[in-house]
Amino acid sequence: MAVNLKQLSQKETRLTGGHRACAGCAAPIIVRQILMASDKPVVVGSATGCLEVTTTVYPYTAWNVNFIHNAFENAAATISGVEAAFNSLKRQGKLEGDFNFVAFGGDGGTYDIGFQSLSGAMERGHDMLYVCYDNGAYMNTGIQRSSATPHGANTSTTPAGKESTGKKEYRKDLTQIMAAHNIPYVAQASVSNHRDLIAKAQKAFSIKGPKFLNVLSPCRLGWAYDPEITVPLAQQMVDSCFWPLFEVVDGEWKLTYKPKNKPNIEEWMKKQGRFKHLFRSDEGKQVIAEAQADVDARWEQLLARCGEK
């Protein structure tokens, strides 16, 4: 599926400006690009998080589509319910048309709090797309660690100092967990590669059944970087294989982007304030080496899965 920006720009925007996300936030970019990919009317639900809070400050809404509020843990449950209700009403002849059902959640609302409802909705086989924008912490409530936070990151619940070098644990690989649900489409994308992201969203909307998209979303506040570099920063994280781009279609793993040269993760770590403590001590450098070894091991595993080795 070709991505033609000139054609896409003719469509009416589905997330307007005037929302209160930070300048340089990647989440609205991701939402705009994903909703651009759908040709049908959409119903959107969003888990509590930055995206929900900043786009729906009463009496305003930035959503130019049907939007439902719900709690932190049940975005997937709500949207799967909407889909089931729609199917029932359609059978009864009370509603017509065709809709896409989309749920958005941050990494807190997806990896941790909303995980059970997401897993349930995927298992029940609803025709819906779940999009996780992964910024690696609970940014909305003040940068607390989540299971998506990278090793060594400084957050308000894993503060770096004399006794600590930031988060001790490693990231949970949610995309792999979702692939293990044996659903028709699972993909990992990044805000830095818009063609890849829009094409994956188009592909997801063309498939019937449960779909999951995990998208890297830099957070200028929690990661502490200059808002201007949102896109190149995500690109470096993709190139370093920290966030590889791949898709799993009906159980077939496929890399959609293979970086030409693989920079060390230090390259993007030094641009982010949440890692700056690691560069000050020998212990910190040890943590970087551990994180690099983890990234390399996961990349090797992925290459083997995708049949690239």
Place this chain on the structure above:
Amino acid sequence: MADNKKIKPNATAKEIPMAGIITTPGNAKEFKTGDWKTRVPVHIEENCINCLICWVYCPDNAIEVKDGKMVGINLDICKGCGICHNVCPTKIKSIVMKNPD
């Protein structure tokens, strides 16, 4: 259903739509976030190749496009993040960030 725009701050429960539903989708565009910015993007038309990369990456939908051509920047909602300047692929950037006078 009641119009959200007409709701006054001291409205009673009966004057507010049921469950606080917002009946005017996308009305956030009337909320001006343009005063957040410390730097102003300026579009230089002669360098622009209308690739629309700035439009697809603008988080605030501030890039105005008409018939596949970039026609300007809506400074009323632009927060001045500078992403458009950064992603602009032309050799001499078609969008530059300027400090306001």
